[in-house]
Amino acid sequence: MPQNAQTVRLAVIPGDGIGPEVIAEAVKVLEAVTRDSGLAFAPTHFSLGADRYLATGDVLTDDDLDAIKGHDAILLGAVGGVPGDPRLVGANIERGLLLKLRFSLDHYVNLRPTTLFPGIASPLANPGEVDFVVVREGTEGPYVGNGGAIRQGTPHEIANEVSVNTAYGVERVVRYAFEQAEQRRKRLTLVHKTNVLTFAGGLWKRIVDAVAAEHPEVAVDYLHVDAATIFLVTDPARFDVIVTDNLFGDILTDLAAAISGGIGLAASGNINPSGEFPSMFEPVHGSAPDIAGQQKADPTAAILSVALLLRHLGARELAERVESAVTADLAARTGATRTTAEIGDAIAARVAQ
Amino acid sequence: MPQNAQTVRLAVIPGDGIGPEVIAEAVKVLEAVTRDSGLAFAPTHFSLGADRYLATGDVLTDDDLDAIKGHDAILLGAVGGVPGDPRLVGANIERGLLLKLRFSLDHYVNLRPTTLFPGIASPLANPGEVDFVVVREGTEGPYVGNGGAIRQGTPHEIANEVSVNTAYGVERVVRYAFEQAEQRRKRLTLVHKTNVLTFAGGLWKRIVDAVAAEHPEVAVDYLHVDAATIFLVTDPARFDVIVTDNLFGDILTDLAAAISGGIGLAASGNINPSGEFPSMFEPVHGSAPDIAGQQKADPTAAILSVALLLRHLGARELAERVESAVTADLAARTGATRTTAEIGDAIAARVAQ
Numbered sequence: 041m042p043q044n045a046q047t048v049r050l051a052v053i054p055g056d057g058i059g060p061e062v063i064a065e066a067v068k069v070l071e072a073v074t075r076d077s078g079l080a081f082a083p084t085h086f087s088l089g090a091d092r093y094l095a096t097g098d099v100l101t102d103d104d105l106d107a108i109k110g111h112d113a114i115l116l117g118a119v120g121g122v123p124g125d126p127r128l129v130g131a132n133i134e135r136g137l138l139l140k141l142r143f144s145l146d147h148y149v150n151l152r153p154t155t156l157f158p159g160i161a162s163p164l165a166n167p168g169e170v171d172f173v174v175v176r177e178g179t180e181g182p183y184v185g186n187g188g189a190i191r192q193g194t195p196h197e198i199a200n201e202v203s204v205n206t207a208y209g210v211e212r213v214v215r216y217a218f219e220q221a222e223q224r225r226k227r228l229t230l231v232h233k234t235n236v237l238t239f240a241g242g243l244w245k246r247i248v249d250a251v252a253a254e255h256p257e258v259a260v261d262y263l264h265v266d267a268a269t270i271f272l273v274t275d276p277a278r279f280d281v282i283v284t285d286n287l288f289g290d291i292l293t294d295l296a297a298a299i300s301g302g303i304g305l306a307a308s309g310n311i312n313p314s315g316e317f318p319s320m321f322e323p324v325h326g327s328a329p330d331i332a333g334q335q336k337a338d339p340t341a342a343i344l345s346v347a348l349l350l351r352h353l354g355a356r357e358l359a360e361r362v363e364s365a366v367t368a369d370l371a372a373r374t375g376a377t378r379t380t381a382e383i384g385d386a387i388a389a390r391v392a393q
Numbered sequence: 394m395p396q397n398a399q400t401v402r403l404a405v406i407p408g409d410g411i412g413p414e415v416i417a418e419a420v421k422v423l424e425a426v427t428r429d430s431g432l433a434f435a436p437t438h439f440s441l442g443a444d445r446y447l448a449t450g451d452v453l454t455d456d457d458l459d460a461i462k463g464h465d466a467i468l469l470g471a472v473g474g475v476p477g478d479p480r481l482v483g484a485n486i487e488r489g490l491l492l493k494l495r496f497s498l499d500h501y502v503n504l505r506p507t508t509l510f511p512g513i514a515s516p517l518a519n520p521g522e523v524d525f526v527v528v529r530e531g532t533e534g535p536y537v538g539n540g541g542a543i544r545q546g547t548p549h550e551i552a553n554e555v556s557v558n559t560a561y562g563v564e565r566v567v568r569y570a571f572e573q574a575e576q577r578r579k580r581l582t583l584v585h586k587t588n589v590l591t592f593a594g595g596l597w598k599r600i601v602d603a604v605a606a607e608h609p610e611v612a613v614d615y616l617h618v619d620a621a622t623i624f625l626v627t628d629p630a631r632f633d634v635i636v637t638d639n640l641f642g643d644i645l646t647d648l649a650a651a652i653s654g655g656i657g658l659a660a661s662g663n664i665n666p667s668g669e670f671p672s673m674f675e676p677v678h679g680s681a682p683d684i685a686g687q688q689k690a691d692p693t694a695a696i697l698s699v700a701l702l703l704r705h706l707g708a709r710e711l712a713e714r715v716e717s718a719v720t721a722d723l724a725a726r727t728g729a730t731r732t733t734a735e736i737g738d739a740i741a742a743r744v745a746q
């Protein structure tokens with residue numbers, strides 16, 4: 041983000057399914073909270089996703105990518121077509137679009153806060169105070185796309201997937217996680233599977249130990265990923281900052297969202313802390329084609345992603361206004377059904393107050 | 394298992410920590426339930442684990458392995474020393490012993506039933522009827538130990554882990570899972586991450602689709618691993634048989650155990666269905682060195698592993714007696730603390746009735 045920007049160039053990728061609906065509300069709230077704030081947004085809409093692929097055959101062109109790079113930040117709804125749609129068999133929208141953005145823009149921090157808001161029911165009988173953040177590595181691990189197969193489709197097929205982990209990549213995300221811990225309750229948990237994935241796990245463990253030495257006030261512990269899932273349902277309040285690899289982070293954050301009211305409320309930031317490339321903010325949920333266009337989707341996760349975007353841009357006070365408005369809206373929910381736009385309107389009205 | 398065996402040669406590996414305590418109770422129950430049944434067990438104890446390593450420097454020798462292979466089945470407690478014990482740094486007990494047994498004995502089915510027994514509290518507010526089985530692949534995936542690193546300990550370190558998946562290995566475990574589904578509620582869920590791990594995921598998906606065609610009465614669905622964790626906490630009753638790879642199975646079964654009363658109750662079988670090598674039965678929990686030798690451990694998971702052993706040997710009626718005794722014991726629990734041996738005694742008394 042340019043230091044003296046008055047106007048933030050925002051790439052908006054509504055995407056597929058419910059993406060456009062929730063993004064409309066997120067943009068509405070963004071406009072409401074920034075009005076007269078001195079911070080302005082100039083949005084450019086990008087038509088990307090399954091619909092674009094079906095119309096043009098393109099998933100994400102080099103021109104798209106260049107154009108997106110010319111922005112200060114990205115707001116994304118959700119991408120992906122109807123599961124099993126035969127016309128999408130050739131395209132992997134997730135790898136070709138979402139992951140391509142994360143990798144091309146070096147989003148090495150995938151930041152996923154988990155809060156159980158007051159008034160929100162958890163599937164857990166006694167969740168306690170759930171308030172932690174998962175710092176998921178975003179550019180390495182089993183996600184690198186370094187797989188291959190031989191004799192495909194025969195009884196002799198062998199299909200491999202390589203998890204690639206570097207000291208460079210692990211150290212930078214671990215440092216970020218420790219900084220988060222310093223600003224929070226000063227507890228950091230490394231999650232991996234060091235007893236089985238001894239090489240990758242050994243690298244993560246050594247780097248966490250080394251960086252921990254520079255942060256004597258942060259209490260550090262380690263959990264195997266299987267044990268971490270147990271604690272997420274038996275004692276989620278024990279967590280403050282979790283740092284983990286790309287795949288474990290994917291799994292743990294969906295579980296974390298589930299115990300704190302569902303992925304309908306989970307926001308995330310794909311962050312390039314160096315500022316070399318624009319960071320991208322998106323709800324954790326998918327495109328939910330089954331309910332698309334029906335104004336049934338909850339835009340709260342997209343709106344909370346706007347709060348992450350604002351905080352990333354240094355507009356902490358505005359971020360807190362969005363979060364407070366969401367907290368108030370959630371607490372006031374009566375169980376009556378509201379449309380996507382009604383929820384957006386209600387939160388926009390609260391931030392404008 | 395020899396077809397006309399009167400006496401089953403049982404290799405017993407109590408292991409470390411609470412392993413010996415829970416195995417003592419499991420053997421007690423095994424003796425009680427087989428008394429006058431026509432089925433007898435000749436146990437051979439193997440001293441293996443962290444304690445053995447500390448005493449001799451050996452984790453699992455070829456002689457150990459040969460001797461174990463000469464048995465009809467294996468009952469294992471738990472292995473692993475005190476976390477962080479500097480004397481164990483050079484030894485990876487998990488890889489060198491537990492995984493070596495699973496791989497050497499071609500335990501390609503890792504069978505993990507999950508039941509929420511009557512009277513047992515779940516951390517979930519509304520768990521519903523939890524009764525499913527995870528068929529976890531046991532000899533492939535990221536567990537193969539095909540990792541490596543260069544420039545270890547330097548800022549230029551690269552550490553890789555390769556997940557190896559074969560049509561041969563996937564098909565046999567998928568077939569086993571469909572057979573389980575046929576004997577149960579005829580629902581099978583494949584769990585993987587096909588949108589990211591496209592090669593391994595593609596192999597799994599194609600094989601499940603192909604085998605599904607031979608089982609038209611089994612309803613098949615697919616979930617990404619992240620979504621599967623959500624359903625395990627929001628609607629675990631939806632599951633009947635889950636089939637998945639080694640690592641996803643590791644993660645999902647700890648979570649499954651957590652929602653159904655804890656790993657203190659979770660049994661597992663490492664099965665070689667061909668009978669070429671002895672199958673191995675073990676509680677899912679670890680060696681819990683912190684409570685070892687204090688008679689604090691719950692032997693129920695080890696005892697339920699005996700039920701899986703009996704069922705594997707074709708002694709279905711005996712297996713059901715153990716399960717009924719455990720069910721009755723769990724239902725009768727008052728909250729009063731009992732020692733490991735007291736729980737074993739109580740269940741042994743019930744099976745003898």
Ligand SMILES: CC(C)[C@H](C(=O)O)[C@@H](O)C(=O)O
Nearest residue numbers: 134135138290324588589619
């Ligand atoms: C859609 C998919 C590629 C993605 C991921 O696995 O990272 C999603 O599950 C997420 O968590 O953002």
Ligand SMILES: CC(C)[C@H](C(=O)O)[C@@H](O)C(=O)O
Nearest residue numbers: 235236266487488491643677
């Ligand atoms: C101890 C460890 C190697 C093992 C595994 O990862 O398989 C354990 O977690 C299990 O689930 O049996």
